[in-house]
Amino acid sequence: MRRSSLALLLAAAVSTPALGQTLTMGAGAPSTSLDPHFFNAAPNSSVAAHIFSRLVERDARVRTFPGLAESWRAISPTVWEFKLRAGVKWHDGRDFTADDVVFTFGRAPNVPNSPGGFGGFLRMVERVEVVDPLTLRIHTRAPHPLLPVDLSYIFIVSRHAGEGATTDDYNSGRAAIGTGPYRLRSHAPGERVEFERNDAYWGQREPWSRAVWRVIANDSARTAALLAGDIDLIDQVPSSDIERLRRESRVALHQIQGLRMIYIQADFSRDGNLPMVADNAGQPIAANPFKDVRVRRALSTAINRQALADRVMEGTAAPSGQWLPPGVYSFNPAVPVPAFDPDGARRLLAEAGYPQGFRLTLVTPNDRYPNDARTAQAVAQMWTRIGIRTEVQALPWSSFSARAARQEFPIRLAGWGSSTGEASYAAINIMGTYNREQRRGASNAGRYSNPQLDALVDRATTILDDEERERVLHDVVKLAMDDEALIPIFHLINTWATRRGITYEARMDEGTRAMAARPAP
Incomplete structure (x- = not known):
């Protein structure tokens, strides 16, 4: 019955959907919070990456590249200097500075009731020295060659929005002010998160004016939603559907x-x-x-x-x-x-x-x-x-x-x-x-x-x-x-599936994010 239903859906799928300005993603697992420091879980990090940025970012093969820090270097075995990117604005228009990094490093390991937090990435940080608003020096407890890698996991939050804010304040959107490629539009916990493009983003401009993260936990329903044209891409493609979808010209698979x-x-x-x-x-x-x-x-x-x-x-x-x-x-x-x-x-x-x-x-x-x-x-x-x-x-x-x-x-x-x-x-x-x-x-x-x-x-x-x-x-x-x-x-x-007309850069870290999706050339 399952195979027959899938075949009917494939036959009914539109051949070349017109690309709109909204990208809708079907995620197999929910994000449990918009607080970027609450839980170190892939769905949470995928959602947070739309709103927030990190000093050091990671590509699809988990290689680091400059983010909010445009450069970094070890100036001694236990001191790293990070030069921050000039002109970066928070979503509310305020300037991003080194003080926000200091605030973030104090907050990230200490979120109440976290089921699995980010303290491990900062365990070697002894203190942070602000040289000027766009320069900071991170002193480590011992030589730590993996510091830039560790920092690629810490989303930077603003002091002005985050000081005194609770996880509930992030979930409500009050404190969910970042420097990322999208702004938070709405949040229905466990169901969907809607974003709108941040036209003042410091990085590459996104092709989608809006993006929707929609949770569809049921495998069959997720595939069906893609084939029916309700969504543009899905993650966690059911293993039982992969070979059939691979043969379907109107659907593309992306694996790594x-x-x-x-x-x-x-x-x-x-x-x-x-x-x-x-x-x-x-x-x-x-x-x-x-x-x-x-x-x-x-x-x-x-x-x-x-x-x-x-x-x-x-x-x-x-x-x-x-x-x-x-x-x-x-x-x-x-x-x-x-x-x-x-x-x-x-x-x-x-x-x-x-x-x-x-x-x-x-x-x-x-x-x-x-x-x-x-x-x-x-x-x-x-x-x-x-x-x-x-x-x-x-x-x-x-x-x-x-x-x-x-x-x-x-x-x-x-x-x-x-x-x-x-x-x-x-x-x-x-x-x-x-x-x-x-x-x-x-x-x-x-x-x-x-x-x-x-x-x-x-x-x-x-x-x-x-x-x-x-x-x-x-x-x-x-x-x-x-x-x-x-x-x-x-x-x-890791496997994603998209409708024809959309490409997706499959990620080793499982990230499902609008920034990896592009209109096909």
């Missing part, structure tokens, strides 16, 4: 190898019994079973990653055994994809004291990543076969992310895009020991902690020589994966 790892991480925050974990009689287990590396390794080797990539993802993912895909700086070729070994998994469980297994609930979002709930269901079946009777609880992303940040789940499926293109980003933010003061572990919802790993990451991020730093990062990857800090499953291949 993504940096996002889909992974599973257990809860390490408790030593005692966990919610939604029980023995086979339904009684709580006195000790947290996930604190035993043998249990974590059993869960990992019980997963047939190739089957998931082939059958659930239908070729739109590649099995992984670490958090970076091959070919990326600091990918460690000595860390293989774990072999599928259910018999070995049973032996590990027996060695750990669970010869008959136990029961657990795997929690997953159902509207955030391609086939997220389907992947969790398949993993649950694999775990059940080795004696761990697994149920799945699938939740909307907005609920899942908030509850995960409060450590409400015993084990969960999630995703992480290492969009810095190197290993320290994930090691600091999702595996680093949670410490708000040190700005480490901002997105470590599982509360994994390994002081040896933290120390190794700290060492790596102070090494100026790229080759030497990569060698130490290889050690970081091996240490984390040997300890099963998390269970990588696969890396996604």
Whole structure:
């Protein structure tokens, strides 16, 4: 029935739609806030990029280029000088200055109730010195060659609009005043965000006078809306539709190898019994079973990653055994994809004291990543076969992310895009020991902690020589994966679809934004 419906929609699609001045995007996952410092999640950053700018920007292949800073240089091992772009105006007409950067750096790591913030990117910043309104010097705690990369994640907000403002003030639009290519027009939380072009933008003029970010979480509905002409482009193209759409001349696909790892991480925050974990009689287990590396390794080797990539993802993912895909700086070729070994998994469980297994609930979002709930269901079946009777609880992303940040789940499926293109980003933010003061572990919802790993990451991020730093990062990857800090499953291949007449520059960081769409030449 699904295939027949898709065929009818393809037949009904208009052949060459006239391009209007409004670009409508169909997004598979919602942004949870317009506060650009509230949650380090791809949909939030995609929406924020329309309104706000950063000192350093990233292109589709996550390479840095000048943004609000027109240049930067290290003037000593621990001091960087940034020259800011002259003539930049906030959306309300006021001048952008270095003082706004100082305000931003103080605000970004300290947003109340953030489920996963941006403190990790500023953890090495000791102080910011304003030389003049368009020059600042950033003093770091130690040599930090990745500072420009880190700053490509921090959206700059204005002091005059942001001082005293709450996340609700950004969501209402009162404080959502940026220097980006679009101004905020309206915001219906969880449903749509509308933008209008900022004709005073400091960068390239956008071809669209208006842009609409519309959330369509249902895969079939998203494809149908594109084919019916209701929207101009969609992200997270359903894997089951890709081959058919590829053959359709009135629709274009745009793909790139993504940096996002889909992974599973257990809860390490408790030593005692966990919610939604029980023995086979339904009684709580006195000790947290996930604190035993043998249990974590059993869960990992019980997963047939190739089957998931082939059958659930239908070729739109590649099995992984670490958090970076091959070919990326600091990918460690000595860390293989774990072999599928259910018999070995049973032996590990027996060695750990669970010869008959136990029961657990795997929690997953159902509207955030391609086939997220389907992947969790398949993993649950694999775990059940080795004696761990697994149920799945699938939740909307907005609920899942908030509850995960409060450590409400015993084990969960999630995703992480290492969009810095190197290993320290994930090691600091999702595996680093949670410490708000040190700005480490901002997105470590599982509360994994390994002081040896933290120390190794700290060492790596102070090494100026790229080759030497990569060698130490290889050690970081091996240490984390040997300890099963998390269970990588696969890396996604990012796919967008557009109506004919529109091109889209596919992004490794999954960003869905009007600035990547252009009328076809």
